[in-house]
Amino acid sequence: MNNIECIVEGKRVAFLTLGCKVNSYETEGMRELFLKAGAVETEFGGEADIYVINTCSVTNMADRKSRQMLHRAKKKNPEALVVAAGCYAQAAGEKLSEQEGIDLVVGNNQKTRIVELTAEALTKKE
Numbered sequence: 001m002n003n004i005e006c007i008v009e010g011k012r013v014a015f016l017t018l019g020c021k022v023n024s025y026e027t028e029g030m031r032e033l034f035l036k037a038g039a040v041e042t043e044f045g046g047e048a049d050i051y052v053i054n055t056c057s058v059t060n061m062a063d064r065k066s067r068q069m070l071h072r073a074k075k076k077n078p079e080a081l082v083v084a085a086g087c088y089a090q091a092a093g094e095k096l097s098e099q100e101g102i103d104l105v106v107g108n109n110q111k112t113r114i115v116e117l118t119a120e121a122l123t124k125k126e
Helices: 003-008 021-036 061-078 086-092 093-098 108-125
Strands: 012-017 050-055 081-086 105-106
Touching: 003 086, 003 108, 012 061, 021 050, 021 081, 021 108, 050 061, 050 086, 050 093, 050 108, 061 081, 061 086, 081 086, 081 108, 086 108, 093 105, 105 108
Parallel strands: 012 050, 050 081, 081 105
Antiparallel strands: none
């Protein structure tokens, strides 16, 4: 087990997918990466240590829904690490990283590194 896996091991992680079938497929990939690193999956409606929202940006309504779900996650557990991934995160990355409550923005090209990026963010947060 490497340092990255040690950081996320035992952490409760919740996933929410917005948008298309590609996002659903990619969320499954991110889920597998977290579980392989020792994280424990929990329901998005409950309390988690890490919330991963795979966002959508196909319409203005999808953008709005993405923002709402990101803020809802932080309300569930203000101490949690909130991760915005996906299309909306890619398109509005700079804007999102400046918003309070969103701890990590992961663009589409970085989804395979999500566990590593999350571990780095958790280390900075502590």
